[in-house]
């Protein structure tokens with residue numbers, strides 16, 4: 001009998017370590033031969049700690065499990081959830097990137113290979129670099145870090161860039177609140193990210209890569225470091241990739257608590273030992289990035305999507321999606337949510353389907369008041385926007401962003417005035433200071449929102465003007481998009497700012 | 509499973525002790541080793557000692573002002589050692605949606621600490637954090653490196669008490 005207990009940080013945060021300990025002790029007491037395997041999380045965080053018992057190749061899930069359930073669980077007296085694959089939340093997903101997360105011990109390279117891993121790298125090694133780039137381009141894959149730039153174009157730029165010592169940089173800064181897919185992937189299937197980066201290296205001619213992980217993720221850092229060590233001894237990294245003549249090496253670097261370092265050029269400065277100040281573009285990092293070298297910067301999820309594309313073909317990926325948003329997106333359901341977790345799906349489901357059907361609405365059972373999509377710089381949407389399809393252009397058209405595909409749900413107790421104030425405060429706190437509209441504007445913005453909240457309605461036009469200035473005069477999306485949450489809150493919920501509903505028009 | 513967090517007592521930041529850490533992490537291109545050095549110093553001494561600035565500057569061939577500028581830019585680096593445990597409470601949106609603001613207020617009142625303060629007995633430092641990636645089990649916190657989900661102030665104080673005994677709640681398997 002095998003007992004699978006997640007080691008994902010969210011499962012641990014809900015007591016998975018205590019459960020694993022209790023299960024080990026109880027199995028011994030009962031004289032059972034039970035092997036406890038610590039896995040990634042299957043992504044149904046509301047059921048964590050979710051334990052799967054495997055007998056004769058069939059895995060049955062139980063959850064949430066408490067340590068005191070150990071005996072009942074091991075003796076078959078606890079009520080089961082059935083197979084994970086049959087739980088509606090899971091059954092409705094299209095798991096391409098997260099296919100393996102939660103199945104295996106994330107550091108078991110043999111299990112990785114036995115469950116489809118390494119096929120993408122093997123395929124890539126048999127191709128010319130141009131053909132690899134072509135596959136990525138044809139898949140329609142776009143950057144999952146927020147901006148949605150076509151990955152194939154960036155790969156081609158780096159591939160054809162003159163200059164030695166090209167580098168692949170994985171942006172694992174995941175600063176957006178409401179997002180945790182990068183973390184889950186690194187903790188649950190780190191070899192997939194390594195494989196994706198190695199493929200990127202072969203395609204672009206880079207022999208070295210760096211994973212920049214935020215310091216708030218100690219588990220992900222430890223798992224990636226351990227995975228890199230095993231990949232080196234297992235031939236997935238090193239001077240002879242899978243026995244070929246190609247070489248690729250990888251190291252982990254740790255951030256230091258700066259949100260703006262998720263912006264790619266600030267991240268490069270941070271790697272160069274500088275303050276995390278945003279650089280003006282051009283030059284593009286693809287041509288002149290880390291220490292002036294051609295640098296391919298991608299989000300974790302972009303790189304982790306690549307092995308599937310190489311193994312199964314571009315068409316198999318592009319088959320999913322909507323319009324120009326191809327493939328799947330790991331949606332993260334967070335906040336005041338009944339069924340929170342990770343839901344990988346083809347692009348294009350409506351916001352309402354995700355929030356009401358899949359997430360099941362709020363944790364409190366009260367009505368959904370608002371959702372924030374795409375992190376702290378994303379707009380707040382009320383239910384009247386729930387027919388918006390989840391895709392880059394579609395969210396943009398509705399006045400918001402898709403961002404890193406996190407959806408944070410709020411029930412009717414949310415105070416949109418305070419949330420708007422928080423958004424500005426966060427911008428002021430994290431501004432890199434390079435441009436005045438962001439550095440000074442955000443501080444003014446906080447003061448102005450406070451004035452409104454204290455009853456001074458004449459400050460509303462001031463706030464709007466300030467937001468215009470920030471939007472138009474900021475170098476990066478921190479200052480440029482901070483107006484999204486602020487203005488969407490103001491326009492959608494004027495009452496929370498002490499304004500009469502009539503002001504709704506005035507604000508528009 | 510993960511590295512442990514703060515504990516102390518911290519070793520004396522003598523010149524030799526500082527240099528040992530700096531030399532072990534210096535190297536590579538340009539000043540690229542700066543953040544790794546600062547992290548390593550903080551792991552060893554609980555903070556980045558003032559005395560390390562000129563020594564880092566020399567090792568990396570950059571100015572003291574540049575080193576200082578980097579230390580102050582990043583929220584992580586401390587100028588003083590923290591308490592034996594560091595409790596970080598998430599203040600970001602998903603946690604706000606689950607009442608993080610009230611919980612933080614309650615914890616601050618019960619510990620008698622403002623953000624960034626260390627208790628007089630050196631037991632605990634309280635810090636804000638902006639998302640821990642635990643947004644589907646909000647409100648979230650981290651005690652040293654131990655993640656905590658769906659917390660209330662009672663649970664947080666209990667975790668502190670448990671942590672003070674040296675039990676970090678980590679499993680062996």
Ligand SMILES: Cc1cc2nc3c(=O)[nH]c(=O)nc-3n(C[C@H](O)[C@H](O)[C@H](O)COP(=O)(O)O)c2cc1C
Pocket residue numbers: 142143144145146147148149171172173174175176259260261262263264265297298299300302303476477478
């Ligand atoms: C303020 C700010 C924060 C950002 N944070 C992140 C982040 O945490 N992770 C990320 O992948 N991209 C982040 N980005 C986007 C990056 O600048 C960049 O577009 C991305 O890493 C490129 O990778 P992709 O093509 O795979 O999306 C951020 C951008 C801005 C302006």
Ligand code: SF4
Pocket residue numbers: 260278430431432433434435436438439474475476477478479480
């Ligand atoms: S908008 Fe803000 S964070 Fe972005 S470059 Fe300007 S000052 Fe820096």
Ligand code: FES
Pocket residue numbers: 177178179598599600601602603604638639640641642643646647648
């Ligand atoms: S918002 Fe609190 S953990 Fe992400």
